[in-house]
Amino acid sequence: TVSNKMCKPSVYITREINKEALDILNEHCEVTSWTGLDPVPRDELLEKIENKNALFCMLTDVIDSKVLDKAGQNLQIIATMSVGYDHLEIQEIKKRNIKISYTPDILTDATAELAVALLLTTSRRLLEANEAAKKGEWKAWSPFWMCGPGLQNSTVGIVGFGRIGQEIAKRLKAFNPKDIIYYNRSEKVEEAKQMDAKKVSFDQLLTESDFISVSCSLTSETMNLFNAAAFKKMKSTAVFVNTSRGGVVDQDALINALENKTIWGAGLDVMTPEPLPLDNPLLKLKNCVVLPHIGSACIETRQNMAILCAKNIIAALKGEQMPSELII
Numbered sequence: 515t516v517s518n519k520m521c522k523p524s525v526y527i528t529r530e531i532n533k534e535a536l537d538i539l540n541e542h543c544e545v546t547s548w549t550g551l552d553p554v555p556r557d558e559l560l561e562k563i564e565n566k567n568a569l570f571c572m573l574t575d576v577i578d579s580k581v582l583d584k585a586g587q588n589l590q591i592i593a594t595m596s597v598g599y600d601h602l603e604i605q606e607i608k609k610r611n612i613k614i615s616y617t618p619d620i621l622t623d624a625t626a627e628l629a630v631a632l633l634l635t636t637s638r639r640l641l642e643a644n645e646a647a648k649k650g651e652w653k654a655w656s657p658f659w660m661c662g663p664g665l666q667n668s669t670v671g672i673v674g675f676g677r678i679g680q681e682i683a684k685r686l687k688a689f690n691p692k693d694i695i696y697y698n699r700s701e702k703v704e705e706a707k708q709m710d711a712k713k714v715s716f717d718q719l720l721t722e723s724d725f726i727s728v729s730c731s732l733t734s735e736t737m738n739l740f741n742a743a744a745f746k747k748m749k750s751t752a753v754f755v756n757t758s759r760g761g762v763v764d765q766d767a768l769i770n771a772l773e774n775k776t777i778w779g780a781g782l783d784v785m786t787p788e789p790l791p792l793d794n795p796l797l798k799l800k801n802c803v804v805l806p807h808i809g810s811a812c813i814e815t816r817q818n819m820a821i822l823c824a825k826n827i828i829a830a831l832k833g834e835q836m837p838s839e840l841i842i
């Protein structure tokens with residue numbers, strides 16, 4: 515009925531999403547969406563968020579006090595379609611008693627898979643080799659052409675041994691490294707058993723690893739964790755892979771380390787800023803592989819992430835327990 519319709523809570527979605535997720539929301543809510551291909555412009559978000567009950571957002575949307583003030587008293591839930599939440603001003607959101615949900619677990623496998631793919635692409639120089647084949651630089655099979663470091667008998671270092679870090683370690687174990695070591699705030703005794711991984715200090719991880727894969731979240735503690743001093747401590751043969759957030763790396767220091775061969779190479783799915791401007795030196799370096807933040811970009815994974823967001827919103831609006839509330 516009309517009156518029923520008028521009572522429906524309102525949701526603003528900052529991107530086009532899959533039908534399945536949209537259907538869940540449409541059943542209970544009045545939905546408005548930004549349908550542009552690019553992220554919603556800030557002005558548009560500030561205008562559309564007014565009086566909404568729920569916000570379905572992406573990691574490209576900065577949700578700060580300005581957005582929250584614009585939203586006003588009615589906003590009950592912010593559901594981000596990501597596991598990372600460094601784009602949300604958590605303290606400001608909490609102050610206003612707004613609930614937050616995110617999408618952990620369901621993207622773990624997809625992201626770990628991408629991290630392994632990126633590591634191998636970097637170490638085995640797949641893009642460089644493909645480029646050479648296309649350009650006619652493949653003259654003949656050649657004993658040491660396009661060689662790179664192998665995982666067998668290597669030391670793999672995982673920074674951030676949470677759900678994703680553990681899955682990366684599990685997959686890399688299949689390549690027969692000598693050791694898997696990790697750096698994490700807390701020790702993960704049980705989880706580490708499966709891949710025989712041992713916790714070490716950050717410095718030890720830097721100096722001993724042949725491969726370093728970063729999967730920690732971006733916090734005030736991990737911001738610029740990989741600075742010039744850190745790159746200096748790494749082996750000159752080290753391969754550095756980052757699938758977490760660009761902010762954990764001092765990017766100028768990384769560029770220097772790659773240019774000066776302080777380290778062997780880097781594979782990056784995340785950087786600062788995103789998208790990376792075309793004139794950024796990282797895009798010109800042969801020993802750097804740059805991907806456009808596609809860690810979780812498996813079709814089904816992304817669909818499930820949107821569905822989970824929709825379910826979180828409905829649960830929050832009904833005052834029920836959300837499937838994946840962010841509690842910090």
Ligand code: DGY
Pocket residue numbers: 573595596597598599621758809810
């Ligand atoms: C996340 O979810 O935070 C990833 O960076 C993208 O899926």
